[in-house]
């Protein structure tokens with residue numbers, strides 16, 4: 001990593017941000033702006049358009065015109081592919097600038113940000129670009145004298161509402177397949193992570209994406225997001241964020257045009273360590289990284305640790321010791337393992353969970369408080385809480401911070417019961433040297449992703465999605481296309 005360049009970029013003034021609608025930067029219709037604060041020091045980084053319902057409607061209208069006009073969906077697949085490949089190249093060429101801007105806005109550690117944000121977004125866009133001219137329709141096995149063709153057609157206008165933890169990565173998981181499918185998009189970034197998405201949307205224009213195909217509207221979810229969700233002209237709504245917002249989106253769909261809604265709502269993912277794990281030291285390290293990187297603000301974070309009782313005390317001791325070696329602080333320092341919490345509100349929420357556990361008599365094995373207050377930034381010591389009970393809020397609810405809840409178990413059945421004991425079902429991990437047990441556990445755990453002897457780090461070729469209240473629909477892999485393509489049958493008498 002180019003340290004000198006990072007040092008230059010970290011203090012660059014950030015110009016005020018406007019929406020991107022119909023190919024042009026646009027201020028909020030009522031002139032409203034909101035402050036963007038940096039979690040690194042609590043200071044104002046810049047200002048951005050505080051979008052209104054009217055702004056969302058005008059972006060949807062632009063997306064509709066672009067879709068109905070065929071300026072994108074009507075192009076040859078090879079032409080769309082060329083634009084998207086160029087877009088991916090431009091994102092990659094601007095990767096460090098994008099990563100540093102993103103870190104200044106949302107606090108992720110720079111090493112992780114560079115890889116998981118611009119580089120991952122570029123790879124995702126490239127993956128879906130490459131697949132555009134490799135998707136075929138079907139010929140159905142019908143009776144003689146008939147021909148059944150199954151076409152896959154772009155679904156129309158997509159509303160994409162995304163969160164602040166990995167805006168580019170998650171944004172690209174939606175934009176890549178939606179645009180590759182030929183849809184037009186209205187993207188609503190989170191209030192605390194909009195700048196990099198606006199920037200890559202500008203790069204899309206530079207790559208040749210026609211005006212109106214990708215529109216970005218910033219501002220409050222309760223106005224901009226709600227207007228997109230309630231629009232009669234949005235065909236598909238894709239979302240990553242919290243459960244309560246997900247419920248509102250489903251209601252909005254029911255109240256408006258029954259648009260299809262796909263939700264990714266986070267989790268309370270269990271990381272299960274059996275005493276026969278092949279390498280306990282590795283399991284300790286990966287468990288810590290699986291919850292503390294990006295200050296725990298990862299939807300698949302392994303936020304519950306289930307440890308077989310015979311190794312529980314030793315494991316917790318090693319875990320606390322390792323956690324204390326993780327450097328917390330300035331996310332633009334490449335040595336930092338755990339960066340800033342995204343916002344003051346999130347920091348307060350994290351601390352409230354820990355205080356409640358403390359008041360219930362649970363043990364704080366390490367961490368438990370805000371640190372580095374002199375910086376003005378939102379930093380929290382990685383926290384391990386032991387002795388928790390299945391009904392504790394810290395066990396059942398997603399904290400979305402650097403907080404790990406640890407439980408002991410005695411048998412495989414008990415591990416499964418604890419693992420499946422929340423409303424969520426996003427991710428999980430099993431650490432064991434017993435191949436049969438690994439496969440049994442994969443089948444028995446209710447989750448969309450089960451790791452074995454690792455945590456995190458899957459690639460684009462596999463789907464990511466949840467079951468239960470973790471949501472529906474999948475990002476990544478060719479399965480993601482299902483959200484953005486409609487099936488159409490042509491039934492022909494020969």
Ligand code: ADP
Nearest residue numbers: 162163189190191220221222225226241242245
């Ligand atoms: P988080 O707790 O992670 O911030 P949210 O669900 O509040 O999760 O936010 C995720 C995204 O949903 C953000 O872009 C936010 O602006 C948007 N959002 C929040 N409230 C609403 C709403 N009522 N309708 C539509 N979008 C919303």
